[in-house]
Amino acid sequence: MTASTGQIIRSHGRRFIVEADGRVYDCTTRGKRVDYACGDHVDILIQNQEQAVIERAHERRSLLYRQDDWKTKVIAANVSRILFVVAAVPSPNEELLGRCLIAAEAGDIEPVIVVNKSDLPETAALLNKLQLYADLGYRLLTLSAKQDFSPLRPLLSGHTSVLVGQSGMGKSTLTNALLPDANARIGDISTALDSGRHTTTHATLYHLDADSHLIDSPGLQEFGLKHLQASDLIRYFPEMRQYIGQCRFHNCSHCVEPNCAIMAAAEKGGIARHRLNLLQRLTQELAPARL
Template sequence: MTERLGRVIAVYGRRYRVAVDGRELECVTRGKKGGVACNDRVVVRETGADSGVIERVLPRDNLLWRSDEHRAKLLAANVDQVLVVTAAVPTPREELLDRSLVAAEAAGIRALIVINKTDLPETAAYIQRLSPYAELGYPLIPLSARTDVTPLRPWLVDRVSVLVGASGMGKSTLVNALVPQAQAATGETSEALDAGRHTTTHTRLYPLPGGGALIDSPGMQEFGLRHLGLAEVQAAFPEFRRLAGQCRFHNCRHLQEPDCAVRAAVDSGTILRARWRVYQDILRENAQIGH
């Protein structure tokens, strides 16, 4: 049968839903190839009325992905921005925020921080805590997915945005508020465990009524960045980039080297120590520094 161009709009494990000429085909890939991400542009061969095979993935503008020691986990391709969704409740692991930002930077995708659940009293202090991120260049967008999402709307027009964050932060609630017909499942968080319940199980793209699209993804616990080399990790921290050329050694790793401008900034409080720790953790995991 004929080959057609399509766009991947949902990823369920190794099965894919592909939009082709206004129709949706259930697809698999041929053989064990590299992997397909949500919003990939693909060439599909139809194998039945509602089914097809992805023959190949067209070149990507960008790719947001995670990786651990075993494998790559593709989040989304060809996106305009990453919306890192966080909230004061359930208590987030802040590292996840930093790692999401690093992944976006390394993929060359701009990142915004959505602080959800402003209707909760805990949120005011959390917004304060995250204010240094605005100085790093990441817009902070506080809102309540339950009561008012208008602060986010202007950021979304005609853009493809992927939502990432821990379980229970309210990504799917946000999708439902912005895409009335989405009907994405949302889940109660567990107060006892102070955690989400991993309600969303697959990645899915929802077209926005005014143009653009939102990609919802399953809540993550870890954000592995094994695929990044030293230079890429360093370049993914805007606060390090500003100090480029100011360390004594041109190849300074900003660890224990003498006269390191980054460490001086950490000691003086201009760079957040927590982010410098995340930087070291990433290098350690990737075996770029010893223990």
């Protein structure tokens, strides 16, 4: 058996596809460990031309994951940019966007909001609603994956980017436009995993060039943030950071306390009401016993 170092380019339960030395290996893990992620750099022990065992993972630059009351779902590792894909049709979930932006802030990963289907007449209203996020400093990019995806290319250069968003927003269309042979590759990987029906349920990493990589993740319907601390939440809202330390109580929940700087700013229009509401809902989720 031979030792080598590679990168996980796809996962399925306890099995992982690792790319190493120009080859692709179907890998299992030592013990019961399954917390590896697409994008992880790992040491493997090669058993034959097709199979290997993951020995350990290298230190991660970043980790994007979500967590609810029941489970933790690792999405991607070692990414430097999150591309949140949204479109006017089907109706976008703005809370999902807000939660993803918080996860990006917490994980020190740069987010980009990609508005797809720019040719739809409903897109103008969506852009008007999303202007708030542009005003907060988030990068906003509008395109049509089916017509012209070229505006996205400069943002991918030199980054490992992960595509996230609701189902139906056009993530797969965007991936196929950027990588015309993506479907063929998914088929090859699926064959290796002997499970064709799971081709869209796990993240897959693609190489755009030597320095640029793209991870396509499954469609999201929710984004749990149970791994975060309620007391840290306002640090992940750019418009709220300036008010840190200004509340009457040092452990203010920003939900019911008097002389709360965050609620006062919302009353004066300095913070959007729906952003305050999101903060309060998350606070109640993360620290329910206190409220």
